[in-house]
Amino acid sequence: MISDNAINDVCFDNNGGIVMTQREAVLERLNTLGIPYELVEHPAVFTIDEMERLGVTLDGEVVKNLFLRDAKKRRFFLVTVQKDKQVDLRRLGELLGAGRLSFASAELLEQFLGLHQGEVTPMGVLNDRDAKVEVVFDQDLEGHPRLGVHPNENTATLWMSYGDIRRVVEGNGNPFRCVRL
Numbered sequence: 001m002i003s004d005n006a007i008n009d010v011c012f013d014n015n016g017g018i019v020m021t022q023r024e025a026v027l028e029r030l031n032t033l034g035i036p037y038e039l040v041e042h043p044a045v046f047t048i049d050e051m052e053r054l055g056v057t058l059d060g061e062v063v064k065n066l067f068l069r070d071a072k073k074r075r076f077f078l079v080t081v082q083k084d085k086q087v088d089l090r091r092l093g094e095l096l097g098a099g100r101l102s103f104a105s106a107e108l109l110e111q112f113l114g115l116h117q118g119e120v121t122p123m124g125v126l127n128d129r130d131a132k133v134e135v136v137f138d139q140d141l142e143g144h145p146r147l148g149v150h151p152n153e154n155t156a157t158l159w160m161s162y163g164d165i166r167r168v169v170e171g172n173g174n175p176f177r178c179v180r181l
Contacts, residue, residue, distance in 0.1 A: 022114065022152035026123045030160075033167060038159040045154050046118035048083045057083065060146035060159050065120040067113065067133075068092075069104040076104060076112055079181075080122055080149075081138040087181055095179050096136065114152070121150040122165050123158070131173035137162070139180040 020028070030037050040059065045051050051062055066079040066087060075098050081087055093101040109115055114127030122135055141147060144162045151158045169176045 022127075023156060026126060026151040026158070029126055029168065030158075030164075033171065035160065035164045035167065037164070039151065039156055040159065041156045043155065044118070051083075051148075051157075056148065056157050059157075060148050061141070061144055062148035062157070063141065065122065065149070067104045067109050067115075067120050068101045069108065070098040071100045071102070073108070076108065076133045077101070077136055078113070078120070078122060078124065078133050079136045079138075080141065081181055082140055085138060085140070085181065092136075092179075092181060095181075096134070096177070118154045119150055119152060121152060122169055123149060123152050125169050125172045125174045126152070128172065128174060131175075134175045134177065135169045137166075137176070137178045139178050142178050 027039070040056065042054050042056055045054065048062065048064055051057050056062060062083045063080050064083045064085065068077045068079060068089070069075065077096065079087060079092065089101045093099050106117055109117065109120065112128055112133050113124030115121070115124045125131070125133060125135060141162055146159050147162055147165060148157045148159055149165065150156065166176055
């Protein structure tokens with residue numbers, strides 16, 4: 001049986017044995033759901049600029065993902081926007097009824113999404129067993145046929161439609177909102 005515990009990009013079974021990498025777990029979920037995707041491998045990237053230098057951004061709309069928290073650390077948000085878009089955290093906090101937002105720590109990112117800095121992606125919700133992270137997409141991405149996201153590691157890009165990403169998120173039980181940022 002596969003556990004949702006993810007440590008250092010590896011998934012473990014209930015006895016602590018290695019079952020598959022995070023990427024393999026994401027691809028397995030997509031295949032199970034019948035979701036079409038294209039996987040492009042590349043060297044590890046930590047920023048949009050690095051992706052641009054590799055030419056990854058030429059294949060579709062690569063997105064930028066922010067992992068945020070409210071002031072009381074009770075609500076957590078994975079926010080997905082176009083790669084060049086600036087996000088006004090004060091306005092976003094008001095839109096979400098969350099008050100003041102700030103970036104969550106690396107420890108919280110690993111705790112809730114099983115990810116490290118540079119790997120933030122909507123696919124991280126597959127590690128969120130309790131579906132506590134609220135996923136927020138910029139309305140400008142709604143209906144987009146080809147969005148680039150990481151498969152829970154930054155050495156590849158998954159190309160998928162907005163609708164299919166939303167299916168993955170909602171299928172995991174995470175709240176999903178689309179707002180104009």
